[in-house]
Amino acid sequence: MLNRNENSPHIALFPSAGMGHLTPFLRLASMLLSHKDCHLTLITGHPTVSDTESSYISYFLSQNPEVNHIQLQIIPFHGSNPTTDDPFFLQFEATRRSAHLLHPLLSSTSPPLSALFSDFVVASTVSPIAADLGIPNYIVATTSAKFFCLMAYLPTLLSNVAELSRIPEVKIPGLTPLQISSIPPPFKDPDHLFTAQLATNALALSAAKGILINTFDGFESETLAAANDGRVLTHLPSFLPTGPLEPYELNKEQMQHCLSWLDRKPAESVVYVSFGSRTAMSNDQIRELSKGLERSGYHFLWVLKTSKVDRDDKEELKDLLGYSFLERTEKSGMVVKGWVNQQEILDHPAIGGFINHCGWNSVMEAARRGIPMLAWPQHGDQMVNAEIVKDAGLGIWERKWGWGVEALLDGEEIAERIGELMGNEKLKSNARKVGEEARKASGVDGSSEKVLMGVIEFLKQQKN
Template sequence: MGGRPKSCCLKLKWSSSEAKLLSDDVLLSSHSIRWGVLVFLAAKSRFIKDAEEAAEFQNFIICVEMLIAAVGHLYAFSYKEYVGANIGGSCGFTGSLAHALKLNDFYHDTVHQMELEMEMEMLVEITHCHYHSTMDRKLVFCDTKFLSLLTTFRDNYTILSPLTFSVMDTMTPLLVSPKIIDASRLILELKILTSRMANSDNHRMPPHIALFPSAGMGHLMPFLRLAALLSSHNCTITLITPTPTVSAAESTHLTTFFSSHPHIRRLHFPILPFDSSSTPINTDDPFFIRWSQISQSLPLLSPLLSSLSPPLSVVLSDFAASMSFSQLADHLSIPYYVVFSSSARFLSLFASLPSLNLGGIEDYVEIPDLHPLPKSSLPPPFFNPNHFFTSFALSNVQSFPKAKGMFLNTFEEFEMETITALNNGRVLSAMKLPHVIPIGPLEPFKVENGEKSEKGSDYLMWLDGQSDGSVVYVSFGSRTAMSKEQIREIGNGLERSGCAFFWVLKGSKVDKEDTVGIEELLGEGFVERTKSRGVAVKGWVEQEEILSHPAIGGFVSHCGWNSVMEAARHGVPVLAWPIHGDQKVNAEVAETAGLGMWVREWGWGGERLVRGEEVGEKIREMMSDEKLRRRGREIGEEARKAWEQSGSSQKALMEFIDELKHTNLAGVEANIA
């Protein structure tokens, strides 16, 4: 009979004797653990000092294991055909030795030794006799370990009668390189060939998307929400988690997320220890230090990415890792997108950084096709080219054009002018930015009931007892703490405002180090005086649960972008009090959209001590401003419509997913062809 060949996957059961034959090979499946331990010990002992030396050291370990593996194969199979030899008769010891010494089969072993998964199955192309007689050999990637599996299959081939079969060895690429990044790419190419043949013309595998967040809750949360969202649209998701995390909140959220989303894969990525002697940076900020560590460690990620099955369709990387990820994705021929965790307005500034002249006397920065931005709104490090944040930003910005697109947690109706200007290419003349894809406001990922804290239930019960729109919510994010003096002035302002309040406190930059008690932060008697109309808590709270409660009527916020989007999603007016980074630019965006008010005279949080009288007055003004509340409700409705059928954010996301589904693997296959 004619027609197309059929492909199937045969899972084979192992007898005890066959398992024994493979015992040495199975032992080698723990190699990834050994590599990690040896590299870690070498780094701790200062034997290696940076990521390049770590890669070279890991390469050395791999080469030693390859030699051991080759000798082991010769010993174990000296009177059987060697892996890669034609199936069908024995080659004898001499034939096996000659075959083993061929470079292509040695490299064949190299590829398999670098596999991070051991799948005891093989892909076999089963063809009808007529087709087989006219097509002698077909390429099939045999994702298996060594000869005994092939022998087991050959010995049981009669179960396929009256069909015939052909089992082909791995097609060895022409390029052989000692570089780990090149070897990783070759592994990925082989997996892609496997997947291409495993799929029929009428059925394609769902896209496989890897996401890589950076350090800090403000960077992690958009990735968790985006991962859950993409997974709900039938995409295979792998979330890469650099470990250890900086904050306890990150670790807790990751545990909760994977517990509630068991179908999303977690790929642990232990990062190299920070060595200030080899990588001097002029900051003690733990999050900046972690960004530097991640950047140094990323070259070691390539074997992990190439080992994933099915092969990756695309990678989504945090903008703080854009430079390293663009190089990694280019080497592995994987398309990549940037996830920018701030506003479109700040992106226009961030992308313009290489061409900005900040040394002039002008008070404003000119960005083409957008209204000028006050220099006072720029992050202070931008004025110091030697600051870590500035140099790090510049290096990542210059890699943006290599991305296929940029995801932003915003929506067209909220930042229409900026998004349009960015996508029309009018903002930058020297550098072409990739297409901006607004997919906000991202909704919270679902959590199983058993994962919700009792503490959160208590807060919601308290809010249930308050009148609609009567409570002001106060939080300055997870990144930076106010001084003790400023915290007490805010407390004074809340008392003076006469409003009910829900206040989330933070005593230090990193929550693991936050040991100061509430009484010590707020001063003696504050909690007792305000217990009838206010709640003050420390630690992480589910902010979106708070903002979505009908009792909340206003939000005193640092204007971290996630907070702005959550306020917009629920139509809650904002009193902006920026502290650092992008937050003044974000405050301007919220004010321009009509969502909030911003007291510019307060400057950066911590720049000067703002007295309780001023704080209380502005809180009363926000809570009593009916125009602000009405506009807040309108923005909340616009945010909801953005995710309705044919809404702007829904449409942007589905266009991305549809493109992946229709061109799954096409970009990489084009590079292989």
């Protein structure tokens, strides 16, 4: 029975490119729908970079026909910036430059909009639209609170970019210093497209009503306190922790072969290996990882990618790993290609550890279940996130491994770390405690639900 009426707020959600950005928005939308007291509009860019984004958008809308859908035609970006050919960075910029087309589409919605929940990477163009419509804009952070603070502080760092090549650590007021090795290399180049995008959007943060962030106080207490006390930057809006975001209903048919395989494995006996939706390992590293998994002696479920964009991922498993490996590990391991419902895998009792790049959605999914992690950062926010994982007691991280794209790790060392991941009882105990705190935050009447309900109540009052 729907409780929506003329006083129910109407919220438009606007994610940017990539599953790492789309997933938290769809989860947030699902949580809002579960309260049955909001009208929702989902804005999606067209065309998408990956086929997975398109299929997940379609499935979500088919399962939630009450959600209004606005498809924004993205104007292709053909800039002269030579610093990157990353298709997602290019789509971020194209989306940001196309966002002005939203104004007439949003001004004519019925009922009228009450608020925008928009991606940080479109903040500079969405903020003026929200102001002109007379509605608040909430930024949805798709990373950790600590990395978001780094992005917010980026214009300050870039004001003296020469210093970044000399200092051993970056000191953000109120936060534990970050080692310079944890800073994404593009941040040291103000002309890099990604850096320029983030710096431009950081300058628009003061216009936002709040920052909706997929984390919880027990996991990032220092950062949340510093940000909300005004110690990081005085103009930052309130950080509103809403995590771990609850999973939403997905198509389970495509997962059945993985789940059936897991059903036949003992509790906490399987290592789950995945490096996210846009991390492609070199063939040499794939072979070393396969050696490490086999030598470890543990069961494993490995989601393998060889290209950043799924529609370009053409190589066969037999060509990547060899027939002999697949035959030797037929009973102990499963290797799959393509997108999987990761939360459902992590929820399975057979999973005992998680080897991961530390994309923030993956971190929160592991935290929600209390699954120990072996952090192996590849790029972007992931080294900052890995440090959070280690400090919170959720996982282990070898800083000397550096960025995964820069060095070739030996299979023997990987096997040793897998042994530590799966056999360290103190790590398992600490991870379980993280899981208990996470579920308490995201459960009924938990802190995350209260934050989200507080936003909805504020929007209702604004309508009256």
